[in-house]
Amino acid sequence: MAEAAAGAKRILAWCRRRGAEFRLSLRMTAAGLVAYALAEAFGLAQGYWAVLTAIIVVQASLGGSLQAVIDRLVGTLGGAAFGAAIALLVPHAGTPMTAIALVLALAPLALFTAIYPGFRMAPVTAVIVLLGAASAQAGPLEAAVARVIEIGLGCIVGLGASLLVFPARAHGLVAKAAGGGLDLLADLLAAVVAASTGSGERSAIQPLSDRLRDALTRLEAVGKEAERERRSRLSDEPDPEPLMRTLRRLRSDLVIIARAAAEPLPGPARTALGAPLARVAESMGEFFRRTGAALIARSELPTLDAMLAALDNYAAALAELRRAGITRDLPGEEAGRIFALGFALEQLRGDLVDLLNRAGEFVGAAREPSERSDQPQG
Numbered sequence: 001m002a003e004a005a006a007g008a009k010r011i012l013a014w015c016r017r018r019g020a021e022f023r024l025s026l027r028m029t030a031a032g033l034v035a036y037a038l039a040e041a042f043g044l045a046q047g048y049w050a051v052l053t054a055i056i057v058v059q060a061s062l063g064g065s066l067q068a069v070i071d072r073l074v075g076t077l078g079g080a081a082f083g084a085a086i087a088l089l090v091p092h093a094g095t096p097m098t099a100i101a102l103v104l105a106l107a108p109l110a111l112f113t114a115i116y117p118g119f120r121m122a123p124v125t126a127v128i129v130l131l132g133a134a135s136a137q138a139g140p141l142e143a144a145v146a147r148v149i150e151i152g153l154g155c156i157v158g159l160g161a162s163l164l165v166f167p168a169r170a171h172g173l174v175a176k177a178a179g180g181g182l183d184l185l186a187d188l189l190a191a192v193v194a195a196s197t198g199s200g201e202r203s204a205i206q207p208l209s210d211r212l213r214d215a216l217t218r219l220e221a222v223g224k225e226a227e228r229e230r231r232s233r234l235s236d237e238p239d240p241e242p243l244m245r246t247l248r249r250l251r252s253d254l255v256i257i258a259r260a261a262a263e264p265l266p267g268p269a270r271t272a273l274g275a276p277l278a279r280v281a282e283s284m285g286e287f288f289r290r291t292g293a294a295l296i297a298r299s300e301l302p303t304l305d306a307m308l309a310a311l312d313n314y315a316a317a318l319a320e321l322r323r324a325g326i327t328r329d330l331p332g333e334e335a336g337r338i339f340a341l342g343f344a345l346e347q348l349r350g351d352l353v354d355l356l357n358r359a360g361e362f363v364g365a366a367r368e369p370s371e372r373s374d375q376p377q378g
Contacts (some may be wrong), residue, residue, distance in 0.1 A: 020060070023166035028058045031161035035154050044150055053154025058162055061170035062234055063225030065162035067118070069155045075121030076151045080144035082109060083126030087140030098131070105130050125151075163234075170226035171237040174244075175362070177219040179292030181247055184212040186285035188254055193281035196261030196341070197274040205258055212251060219244055243358040246351060253348040260341040266334045268326045273338070276314040280345065283310040287352065291359055298363045304356060311349050318342050 015022065035054035039047025057068040083105050090101040109123040129143045162168075188208040194200025223244050229235035265273060283306045290302040318338070321327060327335045 020168065023168060024058070024060055027161045027165045028055050030165045031055060031058050031158045034161065035157040038153060038157065039150070042153075044153075045146060046150060049147065049150035050154040050157070053151045054158040054161070055154075057155055057158030059225075061168050061173050061222065061225045061229075062162050063170040063222075063227075063229040063232075065159055066228055066232055066234070067225065069159050071118040072121050072151060073155050075119040076125045076148055078112075078119065079109060079122035079125030080129055080147050082122070083129030084140040084144040086126070087130050087143075101130060102127070121151075169235055169237065170222055170229050171235060171240065171362075173222040174219065174226050174240045175295040175298070177215065177222050178243060178247060178362075179296045181212065181215040181219055182288040182292035182295075184208060184215055185247075185250055185254065186288040188212055189257070189288075190281050190285055192254065192258045192261050193277050196263075196265050197270055197277060198264040209255075209258070212254075216244075216247060216251060219247065238361050238364070240362065243355075243362050246355050246358045249351045250348070250355065253344055253351055256344040257341060257348070260337045260344055263337070265338065266330055269321060269330070269334075269338055272321045272326070273314065273317055276310070276317040279310045280307075280314050283307045284348075284352070291355065295359055295363060301356060301359055301363070304353065307352065308349070311345060314345060315342070 031054040032051050035050045036047065039050045044050060053072060057065055057072060059065045059068055086101050086105040090104060091097055105126045106123055109126055113120045113123055125147055128147055129140055188205065191200060191204045191208055195202040195205060223240045226235070226237065226240045230237065230239065264270065287302055287304070287307045293299075294301045321338075327338060330338070
């Protein structure tokens, strides 16, 4: 019994973690069933196109579904019109002429799709109109109209399911992606500081940097979906671009810090700066993680106090190092790395203040930070 209860708890926990995926599954299922019922009710000859389209256009967010509908409708209309025109203008009674007509229909549409990948439905629809009409002995215009009706029906049903069945707003995905990016920023900063103080391996930095780059790429994608919802008046959430821009700057700051910490700090500097730098990484990592969690939960944001105190402590240690003349006794390259690290941390200070402002705007709970950035905001 105990094992069964533990197994049930694990299953329930897994289901809770996959809530978004379950909701997407329900939206796609509902869209497919409704599209099938309508295709049967309207007596569409190839109603499966409506069903397939309804499933395809249902995306993880409403903004993604809207873009899928636009791409599929524009691609279908363009491909159907072009395919019908080729079918009417180029005789294709035999195999050689059909091949010529196929080339004439495909070549320009394939080039267009290569330039604008979102409209990849255009060459597919043209081929269906050109070859499907011949095999079914239907006229090209009738075949084109039928495809447009079937796919248009699927688009309407898919978008309706995205709006009505457990709708997922892209801003929630932006918050989740931003939270994941902030966690990776915390991990990367910890790895960089550990390498600079000699307590960690530099080989751990590059994999984290790659994961952070990928996370920000995903954030850009869902940010575009959120902006699409805003433009379409499907959402009144704040613009995610200022938040994304701040995260890009934070990544750039960490790249500079990683370059300055390419090698462990020299012995005397490590003794003086190692502990303050570790406190900076700890407090800043905690700030990143708590800010990410607040974005996802749309809850109260953390304060900057502990992080700013750690940065001030590091700046004081660096000033004392200079007063003691330790940096003058170091080779130029090593002294340059120490000063570059200090400069990068000061740059990071301003961008973290900006992060708090932008996160406050995004969650709708802007708060007065304990320090203002001198950089232009937002």
